[in-house]
Amino acid sequence: MTKEFLFEQIQQKQSFLCVGLDTDINKIPVHLLELEDPIFEFNKQIVDATKDLAVAYKPNIAFYEAMGAKGWESLEKTIDYIPKEIFTIADAKRGDIGNTSALYARAFFENMDFDSVTVAPYMGSDSVKPFLQFKDKWVILLGVTSNEGGKDFQFLEADGKPLYQHVMATSKAWGSDQNMMYVVGATRPEYLTDIRKTIPDHFLLVPGVGAQGGDLQEVCKYGMNSQCGLLINSTRGIIYASNGVDFAEKAREEALKLQQEMSLLVQSI
Numbered sequence: 001m002t003k004e005f006l007f008e009q010i011q012q013k014q015s016f017l018c019v020g021l022d023t024d025i026n027k028i029p030v031h032l033l034e035l036e037d038p039i040f041e042f043n044k045q046i047v048d049a050t051k052d053l054a055v056a057y058k059p060n061i062a063f064y065e066a067m068g069a070k071g072w073e074s075l076e077k078t079i080d081y082i083p084k085e086i087f088t089i090a091d092a093k094r095g096d097i098g099n100t101s102a103l104y105a106r107a108f109f110e111n112m113d114f115d116s117v118t119v120a121p122y123m124g125s126d127s128v129k130p131f132l133q134f135k136d137k138w139v140i141l142l143g144v145t146s147n148e149g150g151k152d153f154q155f156l157e158a159d160g161k162p163l164y165q166h167v168m169a170t171s172k173a174w175g176s177d178q179n180m181m182y183v184v185g186a187t188r189p190e191y192l193t194d195i196r197k198t199i200p201d202h203f204l205l206v207p208g209v210g211a212q213g214g215d216l217q218e219v220c221k222y223g224m225n226s227q228c229g230l231l232i233n234s235t236r237g238i239i240y241a242s243n244g245v246d247f248a249e250k251a252r253e254e255a256l257k258l259q260q261e262m263s264l265l266v267q268s269i
């Protein structure tokens with residue numbers, strides 16, 4: 001998917017919501033467990049209930065890998081089911097020596113038809129560049145993560161700048177704002193002004209709204225750009241709003257609350 005198309009979708013839907021699909025067999029409603037593929041059935045109903053409100057879906061690969069071969073099957077069916085105009089993110093946090101990264105890239109971009117994959121920058125350029133060889137596919141590089149432990153390394157100073165700034169300033173030359181995005185946690189909006197000085201035009205994937213307590217307005221105040229520039233992810237706050245038979249309906253209600261807030265913000269661009 002191109003950046004222009006993504007922005008068109010944001011304008012059309014008045015939304016920059018990314019719904020996380022971290023589907024945990026132990027958390028889904030019990031009535032689904034008697035079905036052949038409960039994980040896929042859950043995802044299908046979440047997608048059906050939210051697809052007019054979301055511009056992206058983000059399955060976290062851990063939730064599928066943990067289920068073995070059956071989990072990969074549910075993931076493949078989910079990706080095939082999501083409408084093509086919706087941006088898909090394999091939240092896999094991959095990255096390895098070049099020839100290994102090339103195979104990770106094939107797994108998500110050729111074997112499965114994801115639009116993007118999250119990649120950890122720690123192993124440097126040759127671990128990231130193989131993911132950038134695919135037309136209209138995206139790398140989403142970890143920048144400033146939302147978790148408490150993110151501060152263990154990401155803010156350490158080198159040459160007067162925090163490590164995450166080195167990551168962004170160096171890596172942006174490996175691709176462009178047409179094939180790279182960065183993860184910036186919603187729990188750390190105070191870094192967005194500085195981040196926008198380094199990468200004014202790139203899209204940011206922002207997890208941490210909802211269950212982790214990140215604030216949508218704060219993120220938008222400092223992180224939005226003229227093409228929106230943000231994909232805001234909420235997972236547990238949406239998909240586990242209820243664990244009863246009304247789970248999809250309640251998920252829609254939560255997604256709608258965020259979309260309505262986003263609509264006003266899109267209009268202000």
Ligand SMILES: O=c1ccn([C@@H]2O[C@H](COP(=O)(O)O)[C@@H](O)[C@H]2O)c(=O)[nH]1
Pocket residue numbers: 020022060091144145146147183184185207208209210211212233234235236237
């Ligand atoms: O810095 C990061 C990077 C990734 N994540 C992932 O996003 C979702 C968040 O889920 P919530 O339920 O909305 O908290 C999840 O898949 C994380 O692994 C992140 O939270 N922070």
